[in-house]
Amino acid sequence: MKAITWHGKHDMRCETVPDPEIEHGRDAIIKMSACAICGSDLHFYDGFMPGMESGDIVGHEFMGEVVEVGKDNRKLAVGDRVVVPFTIVCGECDQCRRGNFSVCERSNRNAETAAKMFGHTTAGLFGYSHLTGGYSGGQAEYVRVPFADVGPVKVPDGLSDEDVLFLGDILPTGWQGAKNCDIQPTDTVAIWGAGPVGLFALQSAIIQGAKQVVMIDEVPERLALAQSKGAITINFQEESVVDRLNELTGGKGPEKCIDCVGMEAHAPYGAEHLYDRAKQAVMAETDRPHVLREMIYVCRPGGIISVPGVYGGMVDKIPFGAAMNKSLTFRMGQTHVNKWAGDLLNRVQDGQFDSTFMITHRGSLEDGPDLYKTFRDKKDGCVKVVLTP
Known part of the structure; x- marks a missing residue:
């Protein structure tokens, strides 16, 4: 599959990488239909985010269609259309039960490293350094979503990708x-x-x-x-x-x-x-x-x-x-996305939020590396970039 990868400061590439696979019964594989470059992505683009490794697949603002589910996943079915929150949450730990999803105690695969940096671990995040679990991100044709029976938000009919894409983060x-x-x-x-x-x-x-x-x-x-x-x-x-x-x-x-x-x-x-x-x-x-x-x-x-x-x-x-x-x-703090997503989805449906007015640039994954620079430099009036496969 194609994905955008990080290879150092200001060195983003669209490369062919292995397709993701189901690793746990609660997983799902999402075929990405839209993703975005986030302002916080610029922190690793500019070389300020610790824990990045050459070849990391980036991106944490994405949505798509479910194409495969693990054997223990009862929430999702193949064909479901979902927005995926950037925070990976188990739904079962003490912090998740309190609604503090961005500090989930179980989803960061590198919890010991994070604890050395921050005193305690934070949640795992998609495409955002090995301090937050080293998970492959969503600027890719396909994405493995851990704990997919908890995090993803199902999208109702009648809403476009651009109407709901930003429910995953911004x-x-x-x-x-x-x-x-x-x-x-x-x-x-x-x-x-x-x-x-x-x-x-x-x-x-x-x-x-x-x-x-x-x-x-x-x-x-x-x-x-x-x-x-x-x-x-x-x-x-x-x-x-x-x-x-x-x-x-x-x-x-x-x-x-x-x-x-x-x-x-x-x-x-x-x-x-x-x-x-x-x-x-x-x-x-x-x-x-x-x-x-x-x-x-x-x-x-x-x-x-x-x-x-x-x-x-x-x-x-x-x-x-x-x-x-x-x-x-x-x-x-990082955002407790699942705490707010249901209410905000209803507000988007009711027209309380304009979710699309800030999108100024659109492109493919292949356009992504150049659009990172455009976004960082605020060229051509760039406010928000949306990418599609």
């Missing part, structure tokens, strides 16, 4: 990012990053009742999309984020702040930007935390900071004293 990620904020009708919600996750967080914050939502980015095309969905926008290269947020909130700051950027944050050029770039270049810190610093500084005392953006390791110069003295609450 839609529930944006929803959880907003849900973690406990949004009240009087709240100003500030969102850093007008990429796909940020745009879903914007829609989610409005659905959840925010008074006003402010989007912060530097890419005009993305800010225009955010504005079209009801956001007030700030281009951080053209005006002060702190001054504008204070102006919009009567000097009090936003009650809720959401980081949809993560480890590769950009900042206006200056001493902070150069400091982080230099430290990251020599691996003195792994992640650029400009957004975290800015959120802590500008968030209203007693407010909530939500972090759906991916961080991989160590950050520096975090003003933790400000966070403590301002009584800020932090909520963060």
Whole structure:
């Protein structure tokens, strides 16, 4: 079969690789019908994600048709159309029973390695390094899905692939990012990053009742999309984020702040930007935390900071004293996709979410390596890439 594989920083290839096979009775094999390049894929594309190995099949946002099921799988049948959450979950461990699916205790095949890195294991993830299990990803013609009697979400008739594809990651990620904020009708919600996750967080914050939502980015095309969905926008290269947020909130700051950027944050050029770039270049810190610093500084005392953006390791110069003295609450984590998927599927069917407006580029798996670069560089107005076999 054809699949997109990682061979080092900025070296993605579409190659012929062995077809997957059933390895466990609860498995299923999915014939991929659509997949996407996610913003978090850019972290290994840029060489910042530990645990990658040359030849790894990547991709964690995908859907397709069931073509084979294991002998113990009673949920799925050949011919079912499913979206596959990026988190691999057993459904039986203590964390899964609590709804904390992204920290499933059983699905990470390399749990001991993950525990050395993070203190405890996290869930297995598709196509996202050997720290999260080393599972082959979904940017491939066929995918083996472990615990397929738990994770996959069946797609009802009448919905296109593009209507539901993002239920596997970025839609529930944006929803959880907003849900973690406990949004009240009087709240100003500030969102850093007008990429796909940020745009879903914007829609989610409005659905959840925010008074006003402010989007912060530097890419005009993305800010225009955010504005079209009801956001007030700030281009951080053209005006002060702190001054504008204070102006919009009567000097009090936003009650809720959401980081949809993560480890590769950009900042206006200056001493902070150069400091982080230099430290990251020599691996003195792994992640650029400009957004975290800015959120802590500008968030209203007693407010909530939500972090759906991916961080991989160590950050520096975090003003933790400000966070403590301002009584800020932090909520963060990889997304508990199966906690939200059923409700969000109903909301998509009801038309509450526009799931397709951000798709700007489409291509085949063979186009994938070039489209990684287009997406990373935000060329040609690129916001979201969808690939098909």
